[in-house]
Amino acid sequence: MTESRERAGVIGAGLVLMGRLRGEGDMRVEGVLEGEIDLDGDVSLGATSNVVAPVRGRSVVIEGELVGDVTAERDLTVCAGGRVRGDVRAARLAIDDGAIIDGMLDMAFDLGPGASR
Amino acid sequence: MIRTSRIPNGVIVEGQIRGQGDLVVAGVVEGSLDVDGLVLIESTGQVRGPIRARSISVSGSVQGPLTADESVRLEPGARVVGDVVAANVSAALGAMVRGRVRMAGAERLDRTEGGTVRAPWSSTGTLVAARTATGMIAAPKMERAASPQRIESPAVVEDKPKRSRTVTAAQPAAAPPVAAPVAPVAAPPVAAPPVAPPLVAAPVVAAAAPAVVAPVRHAPPSPVMPSIGRVRARRKDGADRDAG
Numbered sequence: 001m002t003e004s005r006e007r008a009g010v011i012g013a014g015l016v017l018m019g020r021l022r023g024e025g026d027m028r029v030e031g032v033l034e035g036e037i038d039l040d041g042d043v044s045l046g047a048t049s050n051v052v053a054p055v056r057g058r059s060v061v062i063e064g065e066l067v068g069d070v071t072a073e074r075d076l077t078v079c080a081g082g083r084v085r086g087d088v089r090a091a092r093l094a095i096d097d098g099a100i101i102d103g104m105l106d107m108a109f110d111l112g113p114g115a116s117r
Numbered sequence: 118m119i120r121t122s123r124i125p126n127g128v129i130v131e132g133q134i135r136g137q138g139d140l141v142v143a144g145v146v147e148g149s150l151d152v153d154g155l156v157l158i159e160s161t162g163q164v165r166g167p168i169r170a171r172s173i174s175v176s177g178s179v180q181g182p183l184t185a186d187e188s189v190r191l192e193p194g195a196r197v198v199g200d201v202v203a204a205n206v207s208a209a210l211g212a213m214v215r216g217r218v219r220m221a222g223a224e225r226l227d228r229t230e231g232g233t234v235r236a237p238w239s240s241t242g243t244l245v246a247a248r249t250a251t252g253m254i255a256a257p258k259m260e261r262a263a264s265p266q267r268i269e270s271p272a273v274v275e276d277k278p279k280r281s282r283t284v285t286a287a288q289p290a291a292a293p294p295v296a297a298p299v300a301p302v303a304a305p306p307v308a309a310p311p312v313a314p315p316l317v318a319a320p321v322v323a324a325a326a327p328a329v330v331a332p333v334r335h336a337p338p339s340p341v342m343p344s345i346g347r348v349r350a351r352r353k354d355g356a357d358r359d360a361g
Contacts, residue, residue: 011182024221060309072291072332075210081187085220085223091204092211093210093214094208094209094210094212094214095191095206095208095218096206096207097205099207100220100221100222100223101206101218101220101223102219102220102223103217103218104216104217104218105201105214105215105216105217105218106215107213107214107215109196109213109215110196111163111178111180111196111198
């Protein structure tokens with residue numbers, strides 16, 4: 001974990017990225033990103049971030065504003081103050097108090113016996 | 118007076134439950150719940166039907182929409198298939214949801230600048246519209262590449278008198294990708310005054326008839342404005358203001 005943290009990339013608060021962010025590795029976005037995020041790694045969108053893009057990552061943490069669909073292979077966390085407009089797909093999902101989501105949540109699970117009708 | 122009702126584990130309710138007070142469901146409810154207090158679905162609880170309450174907390178499974186005036190809390194182990202509407206919606210890691218969520222503050226998202234990103238690099242400081250839906254990435258990107266130049270292109274009103282034919286031809290050759298996507302917006306104002314032949318003629322001349330040797334006109338004629346007379350065209354950004 002420490003190692004991956006060290007290798008984590010950052011888009012700073014004053015930075016604007018227009019385009020696609022893809023590949024392997026962890027990324028933290030504090031600035032503005034418009035385009036697409038598609039990473040085999042953890043993605044975290046900081047409190048100052050403003051992202052307009054579909055986001056795909058292993059684990060995704062959202063503290064800022066995101067407009068676009070999110071897909072997390074593992075955990076998706078929308079922290080307090082985080083705002084998401086778009087559809088959400090994740091293996092596990094946490095929505096903190098104070099987070100705002102506007103969109104569809106889609107998770108694969110069974111309701112249990114007798115649930116299908 | 119007991120205001121908290123309880124459906125224990127092993128009990129199955131078929132039908133609707135409504136009224137005042139709180140409700141704890143550890144059994145099965147096949148029908149709707151509508152109470153003015155809290156509804157707590159325990160981990161063994163199952164509800165198949167819509168739930169309406171002041172606040173709802175779910176650890177079990179629900180098949181149906183959840184509507185709360187105040188808050189919906191999805192605990193670990195919660196399984197919800199249905200829309201969730203409440204002022205506050207929170208979910209712990211381990212809660213599973215399929216459905217649409219709508220919470221207070223979503224209206225703020227309607228008015229937010231999400232979807233438009235402030236473009237600090239642009240000279241005008243305007244907002245650049247960003248279409249956000251998935252699959253539209255390529256298109257806005259192309260437009261974005263064009264946008265800074267779109268701002269400049271109306272400014273290419275004047276040609277330098279000394280400019281040779283080859284230069285004027287090369288310029289439009291670079292221009293089409295810029296001019297083409299934004300043509301409905303950018304082209305008319307540029308085309309209106311006959312000041313900018315390189316831009317207007319660009320796609321046609323460059324592509325179709327390079328063989329036609331037009332007489333080199335070093336300076337395009339100035340536009341005649343009815344009320345003012347013949348005036349010199351100005352760059353929009355005022356770069357030539359001192360010179361002229």
